């Protein structure tokens with residue numbers, strides 16, 4: 051074991067564990083109080099609070115903790131532990147006493163001194179590195195020897211590994227993951243082939259593997275190095291939304307990644323990819339390279355889509371009957387459906403699966419309501435969930451990818467809605483309860499904001515759709531694609547595999563909305579500087595990047611003076627950093643809207659101050675608590691550790707229908723929401739949108755991003771910034787094509803179906819092989 055005396059430059063505190071304040075079983079995260087025995091830190095107190103990821107800290111045991119002090123605004127000085135090890139005396143006498151203690155059964159003083167005599171003061175480290183080193187010790191039976199190794203591994207294995215991994219800047223959290231996978235063989239495996247970790251451990255980076263390999267003198271042409279490079283390149287491509295990358299591009303990127311250090315030929319990389327393909331670590335099809343999870347998601351989605359569509363209902367409602375039903379609905383709703391809208395209702399009623407698309411204000415919601423009412427009238431179904439004995443008997447299933455979108459769907463239809471995750475029964479462990487074996491209840495599924503659904507979620511959803519369920523997918527194809535991989539909505543539309551109706555006539559514009567007009571001008575590429583003239587619900591305030599904060603502050607102050615509720619105003623921006631970025635705007639607006647006040651609690655987390663009353667946004671899906679990426683809430687309480695039974699600092703956030711308690715380690719799951727990113731605003735609408743647009747954002751300024759931003763505003767839109775930047779942005783098409791093969795998969799299926807139809811027609815004519823001969 052590495053002795054502290056050998057690493058004097060490394061800061062440490064040697065201490066005895068007094069008690070544990072908090073321990074998370076799942077993550078092995080602990081906060082504890084220790085009595086300081088010795089330290090090379092400039093610290094003179096008798097005890098200190100430590101925190102970090104530990105395997106098994108035992109009260110009254112002594113440890114070396116390596117790390118650094120951190121000053122917490124509320125809890126004062128804490129020691130943030132990066133690695134640690136149980137204190138084992140490194141004098142021979144101490145070591146003998148340790149090995150002959152109650153911790154190791156069957157080893158007495160005599161045996162312990164023989165071990166120390168043979169292995170020296172580094173005995174424990176030697177045994178952990180190589181259990182064989184215990185062979186040839188007189189009187190040490192195999193059984194006792196195995197037990198000693200096992201106890202040492204249990205008691206010290208993890209720490210030993212943590213210490214080893216910390217040499218490569220691998221933190222405790224990742225060390226926990228690695229230890230769970232490799233246990234005591236971690237070091238052996240890592241020295242032999244660190245590249246394997248890229249395959250086995252989620253989040254283990256290629257660069258880390260490369261650094262470890264270099265230090266262990268592994269060859270740069272190690273076969274797994276190229277393999278790990280391939281996996282790394284593919285994983286990175288998923289972050290850009292790709293489902294696959296073409297083989298030649300993959301080869302080039304791997305070469306770029308590895309070649310600075312070694313000469314690699316295309317053939318060598320392609321050969322390695324071929325082997326990975328045979329080992330099913332990647333899948334190569336038609337010259338495209340996929341990570342298996344994406345290949346199977348795309349293939350699975352296409353298969354289930356096909357399965358559902360094949361079970362077409364034969365029954366057709368006669369047009370006259372449908373006209374009558376729709377006429378009745380028009381009377382009730384006091385409107386007259388446009389031609390496209392009627393067609394959409396008619397098609398949706400008669401299609402097993404249909405897509406409804408259209409820009410803002412074209413009547414998508416109006417049509418959804420029409421479809422539901424028409425379906426209910428045809429099949430004589432009540433739209434009151436209370437009329438059904440069981441919840442599962444209610445025929446309509448309405449869902450959306452985010453909580454806010456689901457809520458909007460509920461408000462516009464008056465029917466129960468949920469997020470797709472909740473619908474599928476997310477169990478918090480990356481799995482859904484619903485699937486092929488337990489499919490969804492209901493007869494008619496409507497999914498809104500489908501452009502936000504990535505290929506993984508689409509596959510999970512379609513797996514769970516029973517054969518007899520009708521499906522309506524609703525979305526706006528001009529919005530940003532899903533954050534996750536794929537572009538399911540646009541691939542479906544391009545493939546022509548399922549019927550779709552596009553609504554183009556704008557109805558809200560007739561009510562004099564400039565916002566809708568602007569959206570359609572952007573969509574149809576006829577937006578000019580004239581389009582940016584102020585109107586009742588629209589204004590453009592000119593300013594540059596450096597004036598932005600002042601401009602936004604003034605807008606908010608003026609609105610407030612007019613009696614407008616700050617909660618109705620939402621700033622949307624494309625990026626976090628820069629003078630006019632999300633972070634700075636949030637800081638400024640927090641000061642204006644929710645300033646520091648005596649008696650109002652606040653805590654600092656990283657560089658941000660969270661205060662009771664702050665508007666915040668959830669950044670990840672947390673289905674176990676019923677909150678989803680993009681949900682906006684308000685901090686309603688901050689608790690000190692001595693105020694709750696968990697003994698931890700907590701922030702309580704209130705969302706529309708629930709309150710969620712976040713322990714400090716989960717504060718990364720939310721951020722301030724006075725200004726949010728346009729990506730996070732997808733699926734939401736706000737009464738007043740303030741949208742800064744300046745040239746500094748240029749990398750981000752694309753047509754679909756600007757379109758998404760302005761279509762989030764319901765009543766009023768204020769753009770502030772540079773007109774040129776805006777006009778340039780709307781002319782910039784996102785050319786970063788996502789590599790997906792859903793369209794091809796579906797087109798192929800269409801071709802097969804056409805051939806089958808041809809074949810069946812030919813059979814009718816009783817063709818014989820002679821017909822194909824000259």
Ligand SMILES: Nc1ncnc2c1ncn2[C@@H]1O[C@H](COP(=O)(O)OP(=O)(O)OP(=O)(O)O)[C@@H](O)[C@H]1O
Pocket residue numbers: 385386387388391408409410411412413414415416417557558
């Ligand atoms: N056929 C129609 N006749 C009269 N008004 C209509 C008609 N269709 C839609 N509208 C009205 O136009 C407005 C926009 O319709 P709706 O909300 O259904 O559109 P949308 O496509 O869902 O819009 P968004 O995507 O912006 O939410 C509503 O006020 C709606 O009542």
